[in-house]
Amino acid sequence: MNAIKLYTKELHLHYGEAHVLKGIDIEVPEHCVTALIGPSGCGKSTFLKTLNRMNDAVANVKITGEVMLDGEDIYAKNVDVTALRKKVGMVFQAPNPFPMSIYDNIAYGPRIHGEKKRIVLDEIVEQSLRDAAIWDEVKDRLKKPALGLSGGQQQRLCIARSLATKPELLLMDEPTSALDPISTSKIEELIDELRKSYSIVIVTHNMQQAARISDYTAFFLLGDLVELGTTGDIFSNPKDRRTEDYITGRFG
Amino acid sequence: MNNPPLSRITGKRRRPSEFLLYGLIYLLAACLAVLVLLLVGYILVRGLPAITVPFLTTAENPILETVGIFPSIVNTLYIVFFALIICVPLGVGGAVYLSEYAKNKKLVGAIQFASETLAGIPSILYGIFGYVFFCVLLNLHVSLIAGVLTLTIMVLPIMMRTTQEALRAVPKAYREGALGLGATKWYLIRTILIPSSLKGILTGVILSVGRMVSESAALLLVAGGSAMYMPRGSVWEQLSHSGSTLSVELYRYAMSRGDNGTAFGIASVLIVIVALLNLLTRFVAWRLNKK
Ligand SMILES: Nc1ncnc2c1ncn2[C@@H]1O[C@H](COP(=O)(O)OP(=O)(O)OP(=O)(O)O)[C@@H](O)[C@H]1O
Ligand SMILES: [Mg+2]
Numbered sequence: 001m002n003a004i005k006l007y008t009k010e011l012h013l014h015y016g017e018a019h020v021l022k023g024i025d026i027e028v029p030e031h032c033v034t035a036l037i038g039p040s041g042c043g044k045s046t047f048l049k050t051l052n053r054m055n056d057a058v059a060n061v062k063i064t065g066e067v068m069l070d071g072e073d074i075y076a077k078n079v080d081v082t083a084l085r086k087k088v089g090m091v092f093q094a095p096n097p098f099p100m101s102i103y104d105n106i107a108y109g110p111r112i113h114g115e116k117k118r119i120v121l122d123e124i125v126e127q128s129l130r131d132a133a134i135w136d137e138v139k140d141r142l143k144k145p146a147l148g149l150s151g152g153q154q155q156r157l158c159i160a161r162s163l164a165t166k167p168e169l170l171l172m173d174e175p176t177s178a179l180d181p182i183s184t185s186k187i188e189e190l191i192d193e194l195r196k197s198y199s200i201v202i203v204t205h206n207m208q209q210a211a212r213i214s215d216y217t218a219f220f221l222l223g224d225l226v227e228l229g230t231t232g233d234i235f236s237n238p239k240d241r242r243t244e245d246y247i248t249g250r251f252g
Numbered sequence: 253m254n255n256p257p258l259s260r261i262t263g264k265r266r267r268p269s270e271f272l273l274y275g276l277i278y279l280l281a282a283c284l285a286v287l288v289l290l291l292v293g294y295i296l297v298r299g300l301p302a303i304t305v306p307f308l309t310t311a312e313n314p315i316l317e318t319v320g321i322f323p324s325i326v327n328t329l330y331i332v333f334f335a336l337i338i339c340v341p342l343g344v345g346g347a348v349y350l351s352e353y354a355k356n357k358k359l360v361g362a363i364q365f366a367s368e369t370l371a372g373i374p375s376i377l378y379g380i381f382g383y384v385f386f387c388v389l390l391n392l393h394v395s396l397i398a399g400v401l402t403l404t405i406m407v408l409p410i411m412m413r414t415t416q417e418a419l420r421a422v423p424k425a426y427r428e429g430a431l432g433l434g435a436t437k438w439y440l441i442r443t444i445l446i447p448s449s450l451k452g453i454l455t456g457v458i459l460s461v462g463r464m465v466s467e468s469a470a471l472l473l474v475a476g477g478s479a480m481y482m483p484r485g486s487v488w489e490q491l492s493h494s495g496s497t498l499s500v501e502l503y504r505y506a507m508s509r510g511d512n513g514t515a516f517g518i519a520s521v522l523i524v525i526v527a528l529l530n531l532l533t534r535f536v537a538w539r540l541n542k543k
Contacts, residue, residue, distance in 0.1 A: 085432060086434045
């Protein structure tokens with residue numbers, strides 16, 4: 001088993017009165033893809049957002065427990081959230097390119113973190129777009145608005161944008177749910193490629209996708225982590241009855 | 253098999269109520285356009301004869317009995333320019349603070365309420381306040397600078413309002429995307445929120461300019477009611493003198509002298525200035541957007 005990149009202990013999250021995460025203990029191994037599955041509303045997105053503190057801005061949110069990334073507690077007082085989010089990148093469910101050029105979209109992250117040199121930025125932009133398998137489609141229109149791309153291209157652009165800050169852990173919230181089968185398989189191939197250099201946590205509603213691309217699978221239900229195991233075990237030999245019911249489509 | 257008849261999607265007549273509604277809307281739009289054209293046309297037709305080179309380039313001379321509005325043109329531009337310089341950053345900053353930083357919902361509500369109320373009160377009240385506060389209390393006397401400050405508080409609510417609306421319209425996904433990459437709030441504001449709100453801010457500027465250029469009552473009180481001298485001295489010296497703007501002059505010529513020809517001449521100049529200022533604002537926004 002690979003080294004542990006991130007783990008949580010007794011992670012609870014409340015939105016006001018609602019108890020959304022009820023004591024999650026999970027381990028995310030390095031250079032692996034960990035898939036989060038579970039019915040709608042069970043807290044997958046919420047959990048993902050606690051891993052790079054995107055929930056901080058929500059009013060009335062209360063988070064307790066530990067989230068340890070490479071041995072550091074990301075909720076400690078002296079954490080630099082900017083540095084944390086450089087290290088932990090995020091791709092959202094709906095593609096959300098900024099209203100600027102393709103180039104500026106990709107350079108956005110590096111610029112936040114202080115990169116100003118044109119040659120360096122050029123290099124990062126090209127490399128990120130190549131890594132996200134979209135370079136050939138956009139290399140002649142880098143100065144054109146990113147909003148002019150198709151949905152599938154936009155999502156790969158957003159992945160490239162996350163890669164540009166050179167994260168170590170990549171969080172993806174249903175990155176293919178809005179895409180056609182061809183774009184989806186491109187992104188799946190991409191994820192397969194990315195696992196060599198990144199650790200990935202991906203939320204998906206697509207069981208086949210989870211089975212295809214992930215090494216580990218975690219099943220969430222109503223704010224609990226019901227079961228975590230290798231994807232092979234979860235899909236062929238689940239320990240918990242509820243996991244089996246969900247995977248075989250008996251509910252959710 | 254006994255299939256039901258196919259329903260047809262062509263050849264249907266428009267519903268009469270819809271027809272009526274469209275007709276009404278077009279009629280109203282046409283009325284509005286005609287009204288504007290008539291108004292502008294009438295003013296220009298009556299005003300253009302008064303517009304001569306001396307009219308535009310000299311000051312009024314009571315001895316020679318010549319009419320000139322150059323000082324008022326300069327006063328108007330000064331007041332608009334300096335009031336914008338103060339109220340755009342203040343208004344945009346205030347709006348950014350209220351919608352992005354302020355945590356206390358009650359305070360935000362109170363400020364919102366106050367600024368809406370301020371936007372609705374008659375301008376003469378600003379005039380009285382400005383006179384007592386700026387001219388007397390702060391000892392600025394009746395001067396252009398007092399006019400600038402009075403107009404600033406008058407249009408500040410407009411600037412804040414329009415900017416806030418624009419900020420609210422920026423998609424949440426942009427914020428998430430930027431914050432997710434590690435952007436600080438300020439970076440997000442600078443690189444995404446303000447650029448995306450530029451159109452709204454611009455609307456605020458245009459509305460503000462309109463309100464300032466058309467103001468007469470308040471300015472008569474705080475900035476003075478005549479412009480006899482050609483501008484001279486430094487900018488600061490000019491700002492500390494009293495002077496009337498074009499709207500004030502318009503009022504003066506039309507009301508106290510019954511000189512309608514000159515009044516329409518001034519009105520024509522005003523229309524041209526407002527049109528030019530709007531164009532300029534648009535140009536600035538276009539340039540900013542391109543960058
Ligand atoms: N900002 C918020 N304020 C209050 N409640 C929230 C907020 N965000 C999410 N919730 C609630 O938390 C619960 C978990 O939501 P979450 O988005 O994490 O579910 P999910 O597992 O990602 O669902 P889906 O598969 O549909 O995306 C839901 O009941 C939701 O209504
Ligand atoms: Mg979700």
